[in-house]
Amino acid sequence: MNDELRFARRHRAFERHVRHAASNKRWVSRRVFINTDLEDTMIRNKIAGAGAILCTMLAFGVAEGHEFKVGQIEIGHPYSRAMLPVAKVGGGYMKLTNNGAADRLVSATSARAGSVEFHEMKMNGAIMEMRELDSGIALPAKSTVELKPGGYHVMFMNVTQPFKEGEMVKATLVFEKAGPVDVEFSVGPVAGEKGHGAHAEHGK
Structure with a gap:
């Protein structure tokens, strides 16, 4: 009985460890996904801002320097x-x-x-x-x-x-x-x- 009890306890501990690891993996994946999406948005905003500045500079050049x-x-x-x-x-x-x-x-x-x-x-x-x-x-x-x-x-x-x-x-x-x-x-x-x-x- 002692061996069976020890086995059952180890089995339950192993299951808890697996569930905890799986939960952490999902959280990490979710965090990576969110961070990646945020970085993509920031990059797109930077590109759009740079494009707007360039267009303004080009327009200013046409208007002021033709x-x-x-x-x-x-x-x-x-x-x-x-x-x-x-x-x-x-x-x-x-x-x-x-x-x-x-x-x-x-x-x-x-x-x-x-x-x-x-x-x-x-x-x-x-x-x-x-x-x-x-x-x-x-x-x-x-x-x-x-x-x-x-x-x-x-x-x-x-x-x-x-x-x-x-x-x-x-x-x-x-x-x-x-x-x-x-x-x-x-x-x-x-x-x-x-x-x-x-x-x-x-x-x-």
Whole structure:
């Protein structure tokens, strides 16, 4: 009887050990599975975040750094501003770098406007004056001319559909010697530049 009792006790102890080991195995497997799933989720989130950052950087590069070239003339980052729904006139700005002989920006066209003109704004005492440049904008040899708010700029007249932030407005610039070149003006947010009111009145 003593042998049988000892055998029964050992058998029950062995069964408890097996059940305990099996329970621990399931718990370990479950924990590994949960941790693995969590790690996969974190990796996917990191990849998605990196992708979003890359897209933002690429978009920023397109919007802030696009350039065009014709002959010896480089057209740096043409841009415009979003227009109010009732506006009919939009401005255009860019940097023109002439690496060759003297030239001149003589005309421009765009399917988004009835006509495109070149204007100059400058202060005359305390008064901001604006005038159209019928002969275009001169580009001396080996020089850079910047078209910007408050100075030389492009005027999109009788705009058919107001420019919206984030879009690209296609246009063609024509230089006296270098010839025509297709460009795109990236449209930024509405600006509160002084003098825009004069353009608005001019376009009515």
